[in-house]
Amino acid sequence: MKKENKEEVGIYAQARITKVKLGKEVCIEYEVEHSDIIDAHKLESPDEPTLEFKAALQELAGDVCEIAEFGEEEEPKIKIHSISLSYKGEKTAKIMSASISASRRLVRTNERLNFLTPSLPEAPKSKKKPDPLDAVAKLPAHAAMQIYIVIDEARKYLNGIRAQTTMSFPKKKEEASLTLLTGENAN
Numbered sequence: 001m002k003k004e005n006k007e008e009v010g011i012y013a014q015a016r017i018t019k020v021k022l023g024k025e026v027c028i029e030y031e032v033e034h035s036d037i038i039d040a041h042k043l044e045s046p047d048e049p050t051l052e053f054k055a056a057l058q059e060l061a062g063d064v065c066e067i068a069e070f071g072e073e074e075e076p077k078i079k080i081h082s083i084s085l086s087y088k089g090e091k092t093a094k095i096m097s098a099s100i101s102a103s104r105r106l107v108r109t110n111e112r113l114n115f116l117t118p119s120l121p122e123a124p125k126s127k128k129k130p131d132p133l134d135a136v137a138k139l140p141a142h143a144a145m146q147i148y149i150v151i152d153e154a155r156k157y158l159n160g161i162r163a164q165t166t167m168s169f170p171k172k173k174e175e176a177s178l179t180l181l182t183g184e185n186a187n
Helices: 006-012 051-058 061-067 072-077 141-158 173-182
Strands: 016-022 026-034 037-045 078-090 093-105 112-116
Touching (some): 006 141, 016 051, 016 141, 026 141, 051 078, 061 072, 061 078, 061 141, 072 078, 078 141, 093 141
Antiparallel strands (some): 016 026, 016 078, 026 037, 078 093, 093 112
């Protein structure tokens, strides 16, 4: 399991991310555990995510091709929409499972085929009695690592790190001069 840098993810360092969806709005669902109580939270925001956030999610396209048993040539046609996460196990050693929502453009109809990968754990399910299918019934190593990167980006977004879509400039020349000289706005 990956250790997070608390300075990078701020007050949401302990939040357990359960869903990340990038679409017209960014949707992040997460849980915060207090003693024996788990609070569920959901953020929906029209604020544009950073390019790094978008790229981190889209980086899962190759893993989706592997999980869905598509050929590598399909990767550029895959668009990742969201990941849904669940956590099982002891309080200190929870195992993450993930399902990835994606789509692929169909050639004949020029429509998108939406699909969902099975929910796969990051580690084999059974520890007590080995199952030969456990080796294949888990997330590819790259996918698990990439999902933790997406989780870090989601926590940054929760902390207000978002794409800058506009910049405000003073409207009058005098305001600009005063702002530059004093560091304060004239208003």
